Structures are given as C-alpha cells and as structure tokens.
Amino acid sequence: GAGVSQSPRYKVAKRGQDVALRCDPISGHVSLFWYQQALGQGPEFLTYFQNEAQLDKSGLPSDRFFAERPEGSVSTLKIQRTQQEDSAVYLCASSLGQGGPETQYFGPGTRLLVL
Amino acid sequence: QKEVEQNSGPLSVPEGAIASLNCTYSDRGSQSFFWYRQYSGKSPELIMSIYSNGDKEDGRFTAQLNKASQYVSLLIRDSQPSDSATYLCAVNPSGTGRRALTFGSGTRLQVQP
Numbered sequence: 001g002a003g004v005s006q007s008p009r010y011k012v013a014k015r016g017q018d019v020a021l022r023c024d025p026i027s028g029h030v031s032l033f034w035y036q037q038a039l040g041q042g043p044e045f046l047t048y049f050q051n052e053a054q055l056d057k058s059g060l061p062s063d064r065f066f067a068e069r070p071e072g073s074v075s076t077l078k079i080q081r082t083q084q085e086d087s088a089v090y091l092c093a094s095s096l097g098q099g100g101p102e103t104q105y106f107g108p109g110t111r112l113l114v115l
Numbered sequence: 116q117k118e119v120e121q122n123s124g125p126l127s128v129p130e131g132a133i134a135s136l137n138c139t140y141s142d143r144g145s146q147s148f149f150w151y152r153q154y155s156g157k158s159p160e161l162i163m164s165i166y167s168n169g170d171k172e173d174g175r176f177t178a179q180l181n182k183a184s185q186y187v188s189l190l191i192r193d194s195q196p197s198d199s200a201t202y203l204c205a206v207n208p209s210g211t212g213r214r215a216l217t218f219g220s221g222t223r224l225q226v227q228p
Contacts, residue, residue, distance in 0.1 A: 035216075042119075042205075048214055056214070091159070101207060104216060107158060
C-alpha cells in the first residue's frame with residue numbers, strides 16, 4: 001500500500017513568510033508525528049497526534065509553529081514568520097497507534113529553506 | 116549529555132566485513148529501541164526494532180540490547196557497498212503517553228568495495 005506522503009517536497013521561503021507543510025499518513029494509522037531534522041543531525045520530535053487530538057506538542061520550538069489534524073487523517077504543520085533557523089527537513093511519520101511499542105514509518109520529508 | 120549518543124563516524128569497513136554500530140542512552144526506563152537507515156537526501160527507513168535484553172537477528176542484521184548498561188548495538192554481517200548510509204539509533208523514552216522517538220545524531224557507515 002501507499003506509504004506516508006508529504007508535500008511540498010521542497011519549499012523556499014523568504015524570511016517572515018508563513019509556510020504550510022502537509023502530511024498524508026498511511027491509511028488506517030492513528031498516530032502521526034512531526035519531526036525536524038537539521039543537516040547532520042538526527043530527527044528531533046516536534047509534535048504527536050492520536051487521531052485528531054494533539055497529545056504532545058512539547059517539541060515545538062516556538063509559538064510560531066502550529067500543527068493540526070482536524071479530521072484525524074491529513075495533518076498540516078504551519079510555521080509563521082519563518083526565520084533562517086527554521087531551515088531543515090520536516091519529517092512526518094505515522095504508526096498504527098494500537099498501544100505498546102510501534103514502528104513509525106517516515107515520509108520523504110519537506111526540505112524547507114528560509115532565505 | 117545527549118539523551119541518545121552515537122559516534123558520528125565515518126565508520127569505514129571493507130566489503131564483506133562486519134560493521135558494528137553502537138548507541139548509548141540516558142533514560143533508564145526506556146522500553147523500545149530502533150535502528151533506522153538513512154541514505155543521503157532520503158527519509159529514515161526502519162532496519163530493526165528490539166524491546167528485550169539480548170540479541171535479535173534478521174538476515175544480515177543483528178541488534179543487541181543491554182538495558183543494565185543502557186547500550187544498544189547493530190551488527191551488519193557481510194557488509195555491502197549498498198549498506199553505506201547513516202544509521203540512526205532511536206529510543207522511545209519512558210513516561211505515560213510518550214510515543215515520540217528520541218534519535219541519536221547517527222553514525223555514517225562507509226563500506227569500501
């Protein structure tokens with residue numbers, strides 16, 4: 001079946017511009033995660049949804065970052081007033097969400113460059 | 116101290132050799148451990164998961180977990196040039212409702228033909 005998809009794959013934004021990144025999880029996956037990966041680093045957790053409920057947003061770096069998943073499927077990560085330090089790859093992952101240890105499956109990522 | 120530590124490498128091994136990748140973690144209550152492979156410019160891909168002490172083998176890959184030492188490793192037997200990638204160790208930390216993964220910075224593996 002189809003994996004996790006993300007769009008756009010690349011985004012160039014001018015500093016101060018707002019951006020919206022989309023994630024389409026694997027069908028039937030209840031859990032959805034957003035991670036940020038800087039060059040040469042491992043992914044860092046941003047936020048987590050169980051269905052439409054945002055259960056953990058402890059990793060969001062500032063109030064400029066906002067995520068939603070209104071119908072429990074597609075999710076959008078929005079970054080307002082982008083800064084150069086926001087340049088990174090934004091990865092979305094999904095998992096079944098049945099409880100216990102689970103494998104997270106990653107999408108291809110959105111590479112954001114803020115000029 | 117980072118929560119998940121890996122040697123950044125590069126770790127260079129000849130084709131056909133065993134590659135040994137190591138990872139230590141700080142949260143003693145961690146329950147789930149994962150190894151992901153990431154090719155340059157691509158997203159992480161799960162290689163192995165391990166949840167209990169000991170060894171777990173899958174083809175050419177063996178994951179080893181020692182919770183007492185807070186240590187997890189990945190062995191790749193008969194290394195191939197196609198194994199050249201960055202290997203990320205990921206840990207699911209303890210805590211009710213915590214499902215996020217904490218990743219190390221990754222070890223870059225180079226398999227020389």
